[in-house]
Amino acid sequence: MTVEPVVVRSIVRADAAVVARLAAVGVTTAHEAHGRRGLLDPSVRPIQPGVRLAGPAVTVLCQPGDNLMIHLAVEHCQPGDVLVVAMAFASSDGVLGELLATSLRAHGAIAAVVDAGVRDVAELRAMGFPVWSRWVSARGTSKDRAGAVNRPVVCAGQVVSAGDVIVADEDGVVCVARRNAADVADHAEQRAAHEDATRNRLADGELTVDLLGLREVADRVGITYIDE
Numbered sequence: 001m002t003v004e005p006v007v008v009r010s011i012v013r014a015d016a017a018v019v020a021r022l023a024a025v026g027v028t029t030a031h032e033a034h035g036r037r038g039l040l041d042p043s044v045r046p047i048q049p050g051v052r053l054a055g056p057a058v059t060v061l062c063q064p065g066d067n068l069m070i071h072l073a074v075e076h077c078q079p080g081d082v083l084v085v086a087m088a089f090a091s092s093d094g095v096l097g098e099l100l101a102t103s104l105r106a107h108g109a110i111a112a113v114v115d116a117g118v119r120d121v122a123e124l125r126a127m128g129f130p131v132w133s134r135w136v137s138a139r140g141t142s143k144d145r146a147g148a149v150n151r152p153v154v155c156a157g158q159v160v161s162a163g164d165v166i167v168a169d170e171d172g173v174v175c176v177a178r179r180n181a182a183d184v185a186d187h188a189e190q191r192a193a194h195e196d197a198t199r200n201r202l203a204d205g206e207l208t209v210d211l212l213g214l215r216e217v218a219d220r221v222g223i224t225y226i227d228e
Contacts (some may be wrong), residue, residue: 008150013056023054033188040156065092069147079108086153094119
């Protein structure tokens with residue numbers, strides 16, 4: 001893959017209030033509200049439990065076995081950003097560990113999403129720096145191959161542009177394009193309110209087959225009931 005060796009220093013980030021609204025609803029609701037778009041491959045998993053967050057993406061494209069561009073990206077992070085690391089070709093090497101995470105945090109980044117390997121997992125958990133990654137690998141990297149910062153990347157099967165909203169929790173990671181973020185937040189909150197009402201009805205004993213009209217579906221596909 002030919003990579004334009006560039007660092008884009010200034011990006012337009014999604015509105016902070018919209019980012020906070022998407023963080024509150026989480027990945028599943030945001031994904032549904034976004035028309036079931038933007039979900040990263042489910043092999044990208046959190047290394048820590050119980051974390052839900054959202055932030056504007058700072059994107060990085062690295063060459064396999066190399067993390068030079070992550071080092072170059074750190075100084076361009078702002079408070080609340082999520083670092084999104086894609087690879088020019090598939091690579092499981094540990095491109096991010098405790099030291100880089102410490103530097104990222106000092107410059108405002110709140111998390112990283114890595115379509116490669118991470119290492120120092122115990123230390124990352126201990127310092128409370130959330131990471132979602134495809135692999136965990138102790139194998140280190142070189143720091144001498146050109147890539148890009150804040151260009152559109154394909155991370156775990158999804159196009160992510162700098163400033164898009166990354167929503168991440170234990171269900172995975174979803175990318176919401178910056179231009180759609182406010183509308184998605186509106187729809188997500190409406191969906192969450194509807195789910196709250198449905199949850200109350202289910203707790204009172206109503207059945208999903210009735211709430212969702214699934215008896216008619218069962219009839220249509222030929223389900224029969226028998227007593228034995």
